[in-house]
Amino acid sequence: AQKITQTQPGMFVQEKEAVTLDCTYDTSDPSYGLFWYKQPSSGEMIFLIYQGSYDQQNATEGRYSLNFQKARKSANLVISASQLGDSAMYFCAMSLLSDMEYGNKLVFGAGTILRVKS
Amino acid sequence: GAVVSQHPSWVICKSGTSVKIECRSLDFQATTMFWYRQFPKQSLMLMATSNEGSKATYEQGVEKDKFLINHASLTLSTLTVTSAHPEDSSFYICSASGGFVEETQYFGPGTRLLVL
Numbered sequence: 001a002q003k004i005t006q007t008q009p010g011m012f013v014q015e016k017e018a019v020t021l022d023c024t025y026d027t028s029d030p031s032y033g034l035f036w037y038k039q040p041s042s043g044e045m046i047f048l049i050y051q052g053s054y055d056q057q058n059a060t061e062g063r064y065s066l067n068f069q070k071a072r073k074s075a076n077l078v079i080s081a082s083q084l085g086d087s088a089m090y091f092c093a094m095s096l097l098s099d100m101e102y103g104n105k106l107v108f109g110a111g112t113i114l115r116v117k118s
Numbered sequence: 119g120a121v122v123s124q125h126p127s128w129v130i131c132k133s134g135t136s137v138k139i140e141c142r143s144l145d146f147q148a149t150t151m152f153w154y155r156q157f158p159k160q161s162l163m164l165m166a167t168s169n170e171g172s173k174a175t176y177e178q179g180v181e182k183d184k185f186l187i188n189h190a191s192l193t194l195s196t197l198t199v200t201s202a203h204p205e206d207s208s209f210y211i212c213s214a215s216g217g218f219v220e221e222t223q224y225f226g227p228g229t230r231l232l233v234l
Binding site: 035042043044045046047050091104105108109110 | 120150152156160161162164167209211213215221222223224225226227228230
């Protein structure tokens with residue numbers, strides 16, 4: 001069964017600095033997708049970035065980049081130039097792309113609370 | 119694009135009543151919708167997956183008679199919490215995707231349910 005592990009319950013970062021949120025995953029399926037979502041205190045889940053298991057390059061979306069290390073089964077999120085508005089819970093998630101029975105069902109990690117200090 | 123709405127955003131009800139929560143994809147057709155439950159400071163727990171026009175698939179441990187899901191159209195899915203009790207109080211959040219396995223799930227803003 002697939003599993004997502006986020007080992008950092010909470011992180012602090014100084015405003016304008018970069019921060020890395022860790023995510024490791026476990027699956028024997030060769031086809032999968034990795035996602036990062038941001039959940040502010042309002043509760044909405046905001047999609048940040050996606051990485052497919054066959055993508056050759058690391059995904060980037062503005063200040064977000066995904067450090068994808070397939071051999072280590074890690075998919076860390078890097079946020080550059082942190083802003084106060086980045087304070088939120090961040091979830092790493094995985095879907096199995098070859099599992100047609102479940103479509104793109106997501107498995108979530110426990111989450112990491114990020115606090116940006118001014 | 120990829121906007122998902124959820125209504126109501128919060129609801130307070132008496133024990134024993136039923137509560138219906140709507141999830142709508144506003145600018146795309148959602149072949150598949152997902153319903154999650156989230157307790158404070160915890161991760162999302164998938165309750166069920168619904169495909170338009172077919173019965174929902176419930177996760178292990180989720181009572182399908184308690185949590186009725188209807189995915190009547192490509193833009194609307196509803197979750198009805200029947201005979202709600204205080205232990206059903208939680209944050210319920212839906213997501214929608216176009217149905218392709220590699221597609222991203224886009225989430226609604228969530229519904230906070232408090233059962234008195």
